[in-house]
Amino acid sequence: MKRTEKRASLIEKEHIPMLRFGQDDVLKDPAARSVRNYEANRATILGNAYRNKAIITFCTADGDVKRVETTVWCYDDKFVLLKSGTFLPLNSILKIENS
Numbered sequence: 428m429k430r431t432e433k434r435a436s437l438i439e440k441e442h443i444p445m446l447r448f449g450q451d452d453v454l455k456d457p458a459a460r461s462v463r464n465y466e467a468n469r470a471t472i473l474g475n476a477y478r479n480k481a482i483i484t485f486c487t488a489d490g491d492v493k494r495v496e497t498t499v500w501c502y503d504d505k506f507v508l509l510k511s512g513t514f515l516p517l518n519s520i521l522k523i524e525n526s
Contacts (some may be wrong), residue, residue, distance in 0.1 A: 435484050435492040443495065443513050447488040452518040466523035467507055470499040473525055474510075483507070484522045485515060496526065 454460050473479035484494050498510040506514045 435494045437494045437496070440495050440497045440509050440511060440513050443509070443515055446493070448516045448519045449486075449488040450518075453486045453521055454518075463517070463520055463523065467499065467502040467517065467520070470523050470525055471501055474498040474500060480526050482524045482526055483509075483515065483520055484524075485519045486521060487519070492521070499523070 452460065454463060470479075470481040470483075474481065478498060480496050481499050482494055482496050483499075484492065486492055495509070495515075497513075500508045500510060502508065502517060505517055507517055507520065508514055
């Protein structure tokens with residue numbers, strides 16, 4: 428995953444609705460998916476309690492790797508809700524880091 432992080436381009440959260448996302452999960456390993464759910468939960472708690480921002484690395488349907496820095500407000504098994512009401516499909520997320 429280190430290679431994809433180096434080529435990830437930083438975008439604004441307002442541009443996410445203009446992107447297309449695939450149906451398949453970008454993480455094939457069940458353990459990696461479990462870690463992603465933990466990271467989403469942690470980012471939600473830190474975002475709501477402390478207004479902490481998270482850096483989310485995700486993949487579009489075209490295979491482009493992007494990053495966004497924003498506050499995570501909530502998540503479920505399908506989507507992550509970002510500040511400003513933007514939804515990001517959970518299955519497109521590679522990694523969530525708290526800043």
